[in-house]
Amino acid sequence: MKTLISQSRYLSLIAVITLLLTFVLALLWSVAKAVAAGYYIVSSYGQSPAIALTLINVVDSFLIAIVLFLLAASIYGIFIGDSGLPARLVARDLPGLKSKLSGVVILVMAVRFAEILFEAVFKPLEILYLGLATAAVAGVLIAFSRFAAEESAERPDKP
Numbered sequence: 452m453k454t455l456i457s458q459s460r461y462l463s464l465i466a467v468i469t470l471l472l473t474f475v476l477a478l479l480w481s482v483a484k485a486v487a488a489g490y491y492i493v494s495s496y497g498q499s500p501a502i503a504l505t506l507i508n509v510v511d512s513f514l515i516a517i518v519l520f521l522l523a524a525s526i527y528g529i530f531i532g533d534s535g536l537p538a539r540l541v542a543r544d545l546p547g548l549k550s551k552l553s554g555v556v557i558l559v560m561a562v563r564f565a566e567i568l569f570e571a572v573f574k575p576l577e578i579l580y581l582g583l584a585t586a587a588v589a590g591v592l593i594a595f596s597r598f599a600a601e602e603s604a605e606r607p608d609k610p
Contacts, residue, residue: 463530470523477516485509504569511562518555522548550596557589 488505495502524534525542534541542548564585567573573581 460530463526467523467527467531470519470526474516474519474523477512477519481509481512481516484512501569504566507562507565511558514558515555518551521551525551546596553592553596557592560585560589 488502488509491499491505492502521536521540521542524536524540525548528534528536528541529544529548542551564582567578567581
């Protein structure tokens, strides 16, 4: 039974390969957004007030792609073996992995909130409620990450 469980860890390669494929697609998506942003900047002669938001969206999409790669490398490192990446980039346990994912969720929410601020379709009170909701969810995710990190630090690894 121990051998079966030990060998079944290689099933995590399904997640790793899927995340790597998703990383490639997200990277292509990000490049397409960057090209579109470049076209937008050139076509507006750099005068559009929405350029900054467009560039933030491009950076956000690249960050999402990079995090997909780091999640794949982290899962590989946790279940299979050393990924060869620097320790500061790769999560070494599941709480660390969840923390990295929480950070991306917070980043995406913040970018979406910034987009809404620039759109003129929402009333100020709606924007306030959305900002408070975004802050509440971000606060919970940050607290979860901190508590998980503390719990992980208190619990020694067992051989």
